[in-house]
Amino acid sequence: MRLEGKVALVTGAARGIGRGIAERFAAEGARVGILDLDAVACQRVVDGITVAGGSALEVAADISDPAQVEAAHGKLRTRFGTVNVLVNNAAVMPVGTIHETSLADFERCVAVNLRGTYLVCRAVIPGMLAAGGGSIIHIASVTGMIGLPGLAAYSMTKGGMITLARSMSTDYAARGIRSNSVSPGTIDSPMLHEFLSHQSNPEAYRQQYDDMHAVGRVGRIDEVANVCLFLASDEASFVTGSNYEVDGGYSAKGDQPQD
Numbered sequence: 001m002r003l004e005g006k007v008a009l010v011t012g013a014a015r016g017i018g019r020g021i022a023e024r025f026a027a028e029g030a031r032v033g034i035l036d037l038d039a040v041a042c043q044r045v046v047d048g049i050t051v052a053g054g055s056a057l058e059v060a061a062d063i064s065d066p067a068q069v070e071a072a073h074g075k076l077r078t079r080f081g082t083v084n085v086l087v088n089n090a091a092v093m094p095v096g097t098i099h100e101t102s103l104a105d106f107e108r109c110v111a112v113n114l115r116g117t118y119l120v121c122r123a124v125i126p127g128m129l130a131a132g133g134g135s136i137i138h139i140a141s142v143t144g145m146i147g148l149p150g151l152a153a154y155s156m157t158k159g160g161m162i163t164l165a166r167s168m169s170t171d172y173a174a175r176g177i178r179s180n181s182v183s184p185g186t187i188d189s190p191m192l193h194e195f196l197s198h199q200s201n202p203e204a205y206r207q208q209y210d211d212m213h214a215v216g217r218v219g220r221i222d223e224v225a226n227v228c229l230f231l232a233s234d235e236a237s238f239v240t241g242s243n244y245e246v247d248g249g250y251s252a253k254g255d256q257p258q259d
């Protein structure tokens, strides 16, 4: 029970990595706000956590909308109290080179991945400061460090999240808030399956992704959740301003997918 007594908010928690993080946190004793676009999908995650003996609350919102973010945070705070752990996980990933990315896709990517991250931080941080601290985890990506072909807008926003994590760490260290980013390699999730569906030969592309990781496979959701659990817990009390590469040696190996 490494998060006993803590309240966590996980964005994009209705599926994929966010869901895995939320379930892991709840299993370790946290009471968890499940934030995603679709309230019914959030409630399904809450029900699963409840059945497993944990505690969670549906706080559906579009994180790019300030009023919805404030309402979701207010609902969580009223029910569970001050948020101690925030995981900025919700994101969208338009596929394309920069000149092929439509303005609408570009603006949505920035609105969710960067503006949304800002809005959720803005809502949560005053409570953390009043409580004497907290842990904020930004789910970035290896592409935010090294860039990957065909993911220009997405990579730009993920690089922004890594920088934000470092910048926030210095702003808040003296007041007890730790801020770190986690940069997964390729993780077997719905987002990966959607990306592969855009490729002409999804199976060959998936094989390439397996091979690009030094360990010879893409990662699992629980392998990201485990690192987030550490960063959320008091075991990481001296860890702030770091970027954790949870990538099976991907960035060390340095391969890029070929067309």
Ligand SMILES: NC(=O)c1ccc[n+]([C@@H]2O[C@H](COP(=O)([O-])OP(=O)(O)OC[C@H]3O[C@@H](n4cnc5c(N)ncnc54)[C@H](O)[C@@H]3O)[C@@H](O)[C@H]2O)c1
Pocket: 011, 012, 013, 014, 015, 016, 017, 018, 035, 036, 037, 038, 061, 062, 063, 064, 088, 089, 090, 091, 092, 112, 116, 139, 140, 141, 142, 183, 184, 185, 186, 187, 188, 189, 190, 191, 192
């Ligand atoms: N899957 C990978 O290979 C991989 C690799 C590196 C980084 N990541 C990052 O991990 C995180 C989770 O990825 P995933 O693979 O689980 O993706 P996913 O698409 O399966 O899940 C993302 C979730 O975010 C939600 N979401 C999107 N826009 C939202 C909004 N405006 N407001 C609230 N919720 C919103 C979606 O509804 C979805 O449930 C993302 O930040 C992603 O960039 C994923």
